[in-house]
Amino acid sequence: MPISPMDIYKLLPKTNCKKCGEMTCMSFAFKLLNKEKKLEDCKPLFEEKKYEKQKEKLIEILKPLEKAKETGLIVNEDLCNGCGNCVVACPVHVERDPHGAMIGKISSDDAILRIENGKVRVLNLEICRRYGKNRILCIVCRENCPTDAISFLEG
Amino acid sequence: MICTGCSCLCDDVEIRDGKILNACYRGYKVYSKLSENRARALVDRREVSVDDAIEKAVEILGQAKNPALYGFDTTTVEAQEVAVKIAEKLNAFIDDNSSFCLGEVVEAILKKDVPSTTLEDVRDQAYVIFYWGANPYSSAPRHMSKFTYYPRGMKRLKGYEDRFLVVVDVRRSETAKLAKKNAIFIKVESDDELVESFNLALEGKAGKYAKEVGTVITELKRSDFNAMFVGLGLKYGVRNLDGFFEMIRKINRVAKLYLIPSAFHSNMRGFNEVLFEKTGSINKFSFKEQRSDKLFAFTELLKRDEIDAVLLLGTDPLSSIPFEISKKIMRIKTVVVDPKMSLTAKIAKVVVPSAFSGFESSGTMVRSDGVRKRLEPIEEKEVNDLWILKKISEGL
Ligand code: SF4
Numbered sequence: 205m206p207i208s209p210m211d212i213y214k215l216l217p218k219t220n221c222k223k224c225g226e227m228t229c230m231s232f233a234f235k236l237l238n239k240e241k242k243l244e245d246c247k248p249l250f251e252e253k254k255y256e257k258q259k260e261k262l263i264e265i266l267k268p269l270e271k272a273k274e275t276g277l278i279v280n281e282d283l284c285n286g287c288g289n290c291v292v293a294c295p296v297h298v299e300r301d302p303h304g305a306m307i308g309k310i311s312s313d314d315a316i317l318r319i320e321n322g323k324v325r326v327l328n329l330e331i332c333r334r335y336g337k338n339r340i341l342c343i344v345c346r347e348n349c350p351t352d353a354i355s356f357l358e359g
Numbered sequence: 360m361i362c363t364g365c366s367c368l369c370d371d372v373e374i375r376d377g378k379i380l381n382a383c384y385r386g387y388k389v390y391s392k393l394s395e396n397r398a399r400a401l402v403d404r405r406e407v408s409v410d411d412a413i414e415k416a417v418e419i420l421g422q423a424k425n426p427a428l429y430g431f432d433t434t435t436v437e438a439q440e441v442a443v444k445i446a447e448k449l450n451a452f453i454d455d456n457s458s459f460c461l462g463e464v465v466e467a468i469l470k471k472d473v474p475s476t477t478l479e480d481v482r483d484q485a486y487v488i489f490y491w492g493a494n495p496y497s498s499a500p501r502h503m504s505k506f507t508y509y510p511r512g513m514k515r516l517k518g519y520e521d522r523f524l525v526v527v528d529v530r531r532s533e534t535a536k537l538a539k540k541n542a543i544f545i546k547v548e549s550d551d552e553l554v555e556s557f558n559l560a561l562e563g564k565a566g567k568y569a570k571e572v573g574t575v576i577t578e579l580k581r582s583d584f585n586a587m588f589v590g591l592g593l594k595y596g597v598r599n600l601d602g603f604f605e606m607i608r609k610i611n612r613v614a615k616l617y618l619i620p621s622a623f624h625s626n627m628r629g630f631n632e633v634l635f636e637k638t639g640s641i642n643k644f645s646f647k648e649q650r651s652d653k654l655f656a657f658t659e660l661l662k663r664d665e666i667d668a669v670l671l672l673g674t675d676p677l678s679s680i681p682f683e684i685s686k687k688i689m690r691i692k693t694v695v696v697d698p699k700m701s702l703t704a705k706i707a708k709v710v711v712p713s714a715f716s717g718f719e720s721s722g723t724m725v726r727s728d729g730v731r732k733r734l735e736p737i738e739e740k741e742v743n744d745l746w747i748l749k750k751i752s753e754g755l
């Protein structure tokens with residue numbers, strides 16, 4: 205399930221106290237999703253007891269965010285059967301390894317995704333098109349996964 | 360290594376640092392469970408030596424009045440050839456799973472009733488990729504990524520973006536979900552109605568699925584190379600496959616469409632080809648009567664109590680055939696050759712433990728499209744299907 209800024213906002217103190225350096229809790233929620241802020245930056249959430257429950261919940265729903273690293277790409281291994289569609293369709297793979305991914309095989313160590321022990325594994329997210337400053341919102345791998353085993357945080 | 364998890368026989372599987380690379384989960388499972396539940400040499404459930412088990416097997420088969428041989432879809436062509444030889448020697452029945460799998464499709468291709476091609480050519484050239492009653496996501500997981508829709512090919516430089524996907528099924532399968540851009544999913548209630556719609560459209564008339572069929576035919580005409588993959592959904596969805604093949608021939612008068620069966624056991628096609636070469640039939644054959652017949656299918660033989668002994672190799676009827684029928688196996692003398700202690704092995708008169716073809720023994724297998732692949736096993740076990748069958752054959 206992709207997380208929306210609204211989901212995060214609802215659990216913040218909603219006081220717009222600006223202690224996090226943001227003008228509003230909502231903008232803090234956006235930055236949190238983009239990994240430009242850390243949850244700990246919201247001081248009241250950690251200092252005031254009355255937010256304890258909300259804090260726990262926030263930590264819980266933000267967990268996948270950590271897994272997703274910079275690209276927002278999350279793989280649910282339970283849903284994956286290693287069909288390899290995502291691996292072969294990924295435009296970066298095709299560019300980098302024309303003789304592998306091009307023809308439906310890929311075992312190169314510098315791929316983004318590879319099938320290991322029957323499941324897709326993330327190897328090098330930093331070459332994914334969604335990574336870094338000039339990122340583009342590529343969705344090719346997700347689009348071609350028949351079981352929605354791949355998702356992105358931004359939805 | 361070549362994966363023998365299904366009839367794709369993927370040839371790019373690697374083992375590196377204790378990890379299996381490239382194989383799908385289906386293939387990985389076979390490999391990772393290799394050492395579990397292995398068969399032991401048994402006679403009357405007592406442990407014996409392999410030689411003694413084989414000797415007993417020879418005795419049972421040699422003395423039987425009406426023996427049958429069944430299975431062989433996961434073993435090598437070389438072993439299948441010996442199996443057919445044994446059947447001939449014994450004047451026995453011989454059959455495999457193809458009689459309730461895609462046997463008819465393989466037969467139509469071997470008899471050249473319909474045009475077929477190789478998966479390499481599909482990858483290089485095919486424009487329309489057509490799955491009818493097939494869901495490769497479960498039966499042959501890498502079919503689309505390795506051979507058909509996704510890879511780039513000589514004339515399909517942009518891979519799936521240069522192709523058109525057609526999926527026909529009674530439900531929205533995983534494969535159907537991939538029919539997005541440049542694609543069409545036709546959800547049918549009856550496969551026969553769709554066949555009829557194609558036939559009518561080709562005569563310029565409109566059937567129930569006129570609109571969908573119109574789209575497909577237009578796309579087919581855009582290329583001189585299109586491929587259709589059929590699965591069990593088609594076999595059990597149409598009243599008769601001959602009508603379907605007739606439709607394929609009719610379509611071929613206006614656009615080139617090759618037919619390839621989608622998926623089955625690793626070397627089912629090998630069995631069909633070996634028997635076809637020898638007898639002109641692909642399965643359910645009686646060497647006594649020198650012909651093939653519906654009545655000679657293994658399940659029919661069981662139902663009608665026609666046989667008194669059977670040699671089973673690489674098949675587990677007790678878990679794959681309805682119990683009503685398969686329980687009759689308990690009443691006949693059963694010889695099981697298998698790497699695993701299958702359910703059937705547990706009740707068999709004789710069990711001969713064997714090796715997993717592909718992982719533990721070499722040989723040749725035939726891919727779903729008829730291309731022959733040399734296996735590249737990780738180790739070579741001496742006691743394998745071929746060795747066992749040769750011993751039995753010599754003993755008879
Ligand atoms: S510190 Fe917390 S409560 Fe204050 S504005 Fe930022 S998010 Fe809202």
Ligand code: SF4
Pocket residue numbers: 293294295296297316317331332333334342343344345346
């Ligand atoms: S998002 Fe695009 S570039 Fe990144 S792994 Fe998926 S297909 Fe490749």
Ligand code: SF4
Pocket residue numbers: 279283284285286287288289290291323324348349350351352353354
């Ligand atoms: S497309 Fe989906 S199911 Fe197939 S390998 Fe990729 S994540 Fe797994």
Ligand code: SF4
Pocket residue numbers: 362363364365366367368369381382383384385386387499500501502
């Ligand atoms: S598609 Fe079939 S042959 Fe290929 S890796 Fe998967 S199970 Fe093995």
